[in-house]
Amino acid sequence: PSAVSNGATLAPDFANRLQKNCKKIEKWAQQQGLDAYRLYDADLPEYNLAVDRYADYIVVQEYAAPKNIDPNKARQRLLDAVSATLQVTGVDTNKLVLKVRQKQKGSNQYEKLGNQGDYFDVQEYGAKLWVNLTDYLDTGLFLDHRLTRKMVGEMAQGKDFLNLFAYTGSATVHAALGGAKTTTTVDMSNTYLNWAEQNLILNGFEESRQHKIIQADCLQWLAECKQQYDLIFVDPPTFSNSKRMDDSWDVQRDHLKLMTLLKNIIRSNGTIIFSNNKRGFKMDFDGLTALGLQ
Helix, strand or coil: CCCCCCCCCCCHHHHHHHHHHHHHHHHHHHHHCECEEEEEECCCCCCCEEEEEECCEEEEEECCCCCCCCHHHHHHHHHHHHHHHHHHHCCCHHHEEEEECCCCCHHHHHCECCCCCCEEEEEECCEEEEEECCCECCCCCCHHHHHHHHHHHHHCCCCEEEEECCCCCHHHHHHHHCCCCEEEEEECCHHHHHHHHHHHHHCCCCCCCCEEEEECCHHHHHHHCCCCEEEEEECCCCEECCCCCCCCEEHHHHHHHHHHHHHCCEEEEEEEEECCCCCCCCCCHHHHHHHCCC
């Protein structure tokens, strides 16, 4: 039966799409050993939001509405979609978290929103990872990187692995579980590095000479780095002008500078996995070729 015929009259198109997605995705996720995954991602333009499952919880994230949409109409659609989500997923109201997205400026992507301290762990391809759905804008786990993390785990055996702009270190956990010889996790935020350390501990690893955790401005650290690595995962912010950084950072403008620094520390036959979330980002392939990266 469709969600609509079950009495969900609010946002019927959205409810039907979400129900269809749930049916398809949840069985697959169980087979894959996944507790955290996306159920809906702005599939219908008029419902511009994401719905994510984290174990028993659902997170609804609103994307900022286009300027030509009446804010009251957008808000009503969001509330209707939340009601439909509760009905389709069957989660308790107190297990649905609503996040409103605005365009981020600089470092406030990582500003603290609350202090409830509600951490719990989710499973991902054999890794256990801590998430917190309420205290920060983000949850501690970027779901769109799930397959990248899996790939890191599959490539890490016997390698010296570097995780730059590491956030909560989830890629490091996958590398360690995948048999990395060493891991190095670098980020500017102590909050997220503590989280990364807890993620390692949860999976039976601890900070040591084998698993290093370093608080630093990533670009500054790179410029001074004397180590060599076989596998590097780098996921820089789109833009940053944090007070703790010497210069502002713009991923479009500065990615070649970053690659130049990485070229100095990657072993021959090594692999750099580069990612960013800037819409319309254009990689400077000619510049990369000139650096000897391919």
